Amino acid sequence: MARIPPIRMGLSRRDFLKICTIATATMGLPVEMVEKVAAAVESSERPPVVWLHFMECTGCTESLLRSSHPPLARLILELISLEYHETLMAGAGEQAEEALKEALKKYKGRYICVVEGAVSTKDGGIYCQIGGRPAIEILREVGEEAGMVIAIGTCASFGGVQAAAPNPTGAVKVSQVLSRPVINIPGCPPNPYNFLSTVLYILTFGHPPELDDLSRPKFAYGRRIHDQCPRRPHFDEGRFVESFGDPAHQQGYCLYKVGCKGPVTYSNCPVQRFCDVGTWPIGSGHPCIGCTEPSFWDRMSPFYEHLPKIYIPAGGGIRVEAEKVGRVAVGAAAAVVAAHATIGAAKKVLKSISGKEKDQEE
Ligand code: FSX
Ligand code: SF4
Ligand code: F3S
Numbered sequence: 001m002a003r004i005p006p007i008r009m010g011l012s013r014r015d016f017l018k019i020c021t022i023a024t025a026t027m028g029l030p031v032e033m034v035e036k037v038a039a040a041v042e043s044s045e046r047p048p049v050v051w052l053h054f055m056e057c058t059g060c061t062e063s064l065l066r067s068s069h070p071p072l073a074r075l076i077l078e079l080i081s082l083e084y085h086e087t088l089m090a091g092a093g094e095q096a097e098e099a100l101k102e103a104l105k106k107y108k109g110r111y112i113c114v115v116e117g118a119v120s121t122k123d124g125g126i127y128c129q130i131g132g133r134p135a136i137e138i139l140r141e142v143g144e145e146a147g148m149v150i151a152i153g154t155c156a157s158f159g160g161v162q163a164a165a166p167n168p169t170g171a172v173k174v175s176q177v178l179s180r181p182v183i184n185i186p187g188c189p190p191n192p193y194n195f196l197s198t199v200l201y202i203l204t205f206g207h208p209p210e211l212d213d214l215s216r217p218k219f220a221y222g223r224r225i226h227d228q229c230p231r232r233p234h235f236d237e238g239r240f241v242e243s244f245g246d247p248a249h250q251q252g253y254c255l256y257k258v259g260c261k262g263p264v265t266y267s268n269c270p271v272q273r274f275c276d277v278g279t280w281p282i283g284s285g286h287p288c289i290g291c292t293e294p295s296f297w298d299r300m301s302p303f304y305e306h307l308p309k310i311y312i313p314a315g316g317g318i319r320v321e322a323e324k325v326g327r328v329a330v331g332a333a334a335a336v337v338a339a340h341a342t343i344g345a346a347k348k349v350l351k352s353i354s355g356k357e358k359d360q361e362e
Pocket of ligand 2: 225226227229230231232233235253254255256260261262263282288
């Protein structure tokens with residue numbers, strides 16, 4: 001592999017290549033592509049980025065730049081030229097607004113607009129204002145003139161908690177305000193590698209990665225949590241946690257019955273995980289609450305109840321009733337999962353009745 005010099009901010013070549021390797025794997029590309037990705041970072045002009053903050057908790061920026069893996073934050077800052085970012089920039093007030101105007105003029109049509117947070121639309125958008133201007137006005141000005149728009153986090157991608165019922169401020173997702181395509185990187189917060197890998201992909205190939213029907217990069221959001229989950233064998237065998245702290249929970253069994261929404265949630269969390277210690281909700285014993293999906297605060301709650309109701313009447317008959325869970329695809333998937341979970345549970349019941357270790361035929 002060609003020698004790649006260390007880049008600035010104290011990032012060693014070893015750390016640089018390590019991050020490029022993880023990002024390349026995240027993109028679903030073969031290891032041979034690491035060199036190409038690394039070379040693209042080294043040779044590309046750093047794209048100017050205007051980063052807007054609207055209605056949110058700043059968790060997206062926190063997870064990205066205050067990660068427990070400092071080289072990752074360094075690479076992100078090194079990869080892009082951050083022209084405006086309210087949380088990170090030194091300037092404030094009029095000085096900051098001046099910097100924004102300058103960046104829009106200087107990089108017109110070329111900068112990447114990253115948006116964090118939902119946008120208020122009610123009463124002229126007065127419930128979210130920066131520098132005395134409604135967020136919706138700022139987004140239209142900055143977003144329409146950008147070379148590309150990336151919505152980071154579930155708030156910007158789908159409205160997030162602000163748009164949850166009763167949505168008092170009329171909060172909407174970024175793509176609802178702009179008349180152009182938006183790349184969504186959802187998650188509350190999103191995985192930093194999904195953002196980094198998307199930017200690296202664009203730098204390497206000169207175009208965005210393939211997106212799903214919700215404008216999410218397929219490499220990160222193409223598969224259900226349930227299909228990649230290390231607890232899946234327990235689901236298949238009907239070994240479920242019934243309540244938090246019970247022996248099944250202590251043994252790491254499936255969290256479906258205590259509310260896991262992994263069967264209807266698309267994300268690479270089981271593989272990508274978070275922070276240096278590789279943590280993620282299910283790995284820590286908490287059900288997935290579907291944070292990468294639209295309207296998850298409404299559609300995925302109650303968070304601690306499973307989506308479909310399962311009945312296993314005495315006598316072995318199986319009856320499944322799927323709850324209404326929003327869009328049809330989710331409902332259909334939930335019904336299939338319910339049937340599967342029920343078969344697994346039924347097998348367990350049969351085993352315990354018969355005392356046989358061998359699986360029963362379905
Ligand atoms: Fe939303 Fe981001 Fe959740 Fe918070 O800023 S996606 S509330 S983690 O931080 O927008
Ligand atoms: Fe994993 Fe949740 Fe699926 Fe169980 S229901 S296998 S915990 S994703
Ligand atoms: Fe969110 Fe579920 Fe991943 S809650 S972080 S999508 S495991």
